[in-house]
Amino acid sequence: xxxxxxxxxxxxxxxxTLSLTCGVPGYSFKRGSYWGWIRQAPGKGLxxxxxxxxxxxxxxxxxxxxxxxxxxxxxRNQISLKLTSVTAADxxxxxxxxxxxxxxxxxxxxxxxx
Amino acid sequence: xxxxxxxxxxxxxxxxxxxxxxxxSSQSLLHSDGKTYLSWLQQRPGQPPRLxxxxxxxxxxxxxxxxxxxxxxxxxxxxxSRVETEDxxxxxxxxxxxxxxxxxxxxxxxx
Numbered sequence: 001x002x003x004x005x006x007x008x009x010x011x012x013x014x015x016x017t018l019s020l021t022c023g024v025p026g027y028s029f030k031r032g033s034y035w036g037w038i039r040q041a042p043g044k045g046l047x048x049x050x051x052x053x054x055x056x057x058x059x060x061x062x063x064x065x066x067x068x069x070x071x072x073x074x075x076r077n078q079i080s081l082k083l084t085s086v087t088a089a090d091x092x093x094x095x096x097x098x099x100x101x102x103x104x105x106x107x108x109x110x111x112x113x114x
Numbered sequence: 115x116x117x118x119x120x121x122x123x124x125x126x127x128x129x130x131x132x133x134x135x136x137x138x139s140s141q142s143l144l145h146s147d148g149k150t151y152l153s154w155l156q157q158r159p160g161q162p163p164r165l166x167x168x169x170x171x172x173x174x175x176x177x178x179x180x181x182x183x184x185x186x187x188x189x190x191x192x193x194x195s196r197v198e199t200e201d202x203x204x205x206x207x208x209x210x211x212x213x214x215x216x217x218x219x220x221x222x223x224x225x
Binding site: 048 | 151
């Protein structure tokens with residue numbers, strides 16, 4: 001079982017950039033699959049932000065594409081997310097996961113403050 | 115993007131009785147590789163989502179056999195043969211046939 005672990009700042013100021021990382025221990029990205037991020041705003045449903053493949057291929061949800069950057073570090077077995085110009089609407093629990101949800105983290109809460 | 119809808123959005127259930135949730139996609143989820151990438155997830159209160167069923171009808175590791183998935187094309191169903199207390203939560207369908215994957219709005223199962 002692959003245990004993903006997200007890490008992040010917890011609190012981000014409005015208009016700044018949110019940076020999150022996720023460790024994927026014991027799994028080689030060379031095996032393929034997309035690895036990315038899902039978020040869930042308080043009291044709301046699940047939303048894919050997007051994901052990245054070891055080949056560099058990415059997908060995004062259209063509404064966030066202009067503000068999102070993904071990276072994948074095979075040497076550290078880690079994926080990262082940067083979300084720019086955050087607003088209160090970006091307050092959510094952020095989960096890292098394989099695209100098929102076979103593996104996912106426990107989530108890290110992010111609050112955007114004014 | 116493929117739009118996923120679920121019915122009902124809320125479902126009162128009785129312990130020991132069956133329950134059923136429907137999911138419909140805005141286009142066929144049959145992939146060119148012959149597989150149908152429709153999954154079901156359970157989210158208990160305060161917990162992350164948990165994969166129950168993948169590729170329409172395959173139970174994920176450790177999922178009780180009272181959960182079963184079925185369907186094809188654009189119409190899918192999750193059935194619980196006998197509801198238990200621990201089944202309370204929100205159930206989501208998710209398609210991964212076309213990227214980006216998309217979720218249904220969720221169905222709240224309550225006793």
